[in-house]
Amino acid sequence: SAVISQKPSRDICQRGTSLTIQCQVDSQVTMMFWYRQQPGQSLTLIATANQGSEATYESGFVIDKFPISRPNLTFSTLTVSNMSPEDSSIYLCSVDQTGRPTDTQYFGPGTRLTVL
Amino acid sequence: GQNIDQPTEMTATEGAIVQINCTYQTSGFNGLFWYQQHAGEAPTFLSYNVLDGLEEKGRFSSFLSRSKGYSYLLLKELQMKDSASYLCRSYNTDKLIFGTGTRLQVFP
Numbered sequence: 001s002a003v004i005s006q007k008p009s010r011d012i013c014q015r016g017t018s019l020t021i022q023c024q025v026d027s028q029v030t031m032m033f034w035y036r037q038q039p040g041q042s043l044t045l046i047a048t049a050n051q052g053s054e055a056t057y058e059s060g061f062v063i064d065k066f067p068i069s070r071p072n073l074t075f076s077t078l079t080v081s082n083m084s085p086e087d088s089s090i091y092l093c094s095v096d097q098t099g100r101p102t103d104t105q106y107f108g109p110g111t112r113l114t115v116l
Numbered sequence: 117g118q119n120i121d122q123p124t125e126m127t128a129t130e131g132a133i134v135q136i137n138c139t140y141q142t143s144g145f146n147g148l149f150w151y152q153q154h155a156g157e158a159p160t161f162l163s164y165n166v167l168d169g170l171e172e173k174g175r176f177s178s179f180l181s182r183s184k185g186y187s188y189l190l191l192k193e194l195q196m197k198d199s200a201s202y203l204c205r206s207y208n209t210d211k212l213i214f215g216t217g218t219r220l221q222v223f224p
Contacts, residue, residue, distance in 0.1 A: 042203055042214040043159070092158055105212075107158035 002095050004108035012114045020079045021111045023093030028073035033094040049076050083115045120215035122204050127221045133192050136218045138204030142185040149205040150178050150189045194222050
């Protein structure tokens with residue numbers, strides 16, 4: 001199994017600012033995923049981040065709004081840029097240890113973001 | 117597009133059995149996950165079905181019918197701690213798609 005930590009656990013931000021969320025894993029992983037979960041809704045995949053390559057974004061999400069870094073096999077960051085109240089959500093980091101989506105995925109505890 | 121449908125909410129009584137259904141698009145289908153998510157927490161993995169049939173893990177079982185595009189999660193001997201959201205997720209041609217989740221409330 002993988003143990004995942006995220007920082008910050010929660011934050012309240014002003015409109016127009018940016019927040020960078022960190023995800024740290026206790027073992028090397030091939031694929032890391034960033035999800036958003038808006039209140040009362042299910043998880044929506046934002047992007048997939050592989051070490052050494054550009055992140056792959058899902059429809060409706062763009063790099064300018066959600067830049068992602070993946071400097072090594074145990075760490076990733078997601079930045080929510082130029083925030084608006086619509087970005088208020090829980091952001092979750094998830095990992096897949098072997099690169100196969102069929103394997104069990106582990107989730108971080110999430111970052112609860114409120115934008116005023 | 118890829119659609120996954122599951123009921124929004126369900127209620128049940130402690131000690132009872134509840135079945136949470138999930139239907140999904142069959143094109144490019146490879147397998148189906150179930151997750152449990154307590155309020156304010158991250159999802160935790162429950163099961164993954166690839167082949168037709170029932171897989172049992174203690175009080176929880178998951179069923180899959182590939183031809184019908186249908187799965188269910190069966191929870192037996194319900195406990196209060198089973199009150200949570202249950203997320204169905206399909207793996208279709210390298211895409212992982214979450215359903216909207218079923219919020220289960222267990223009453224004493």
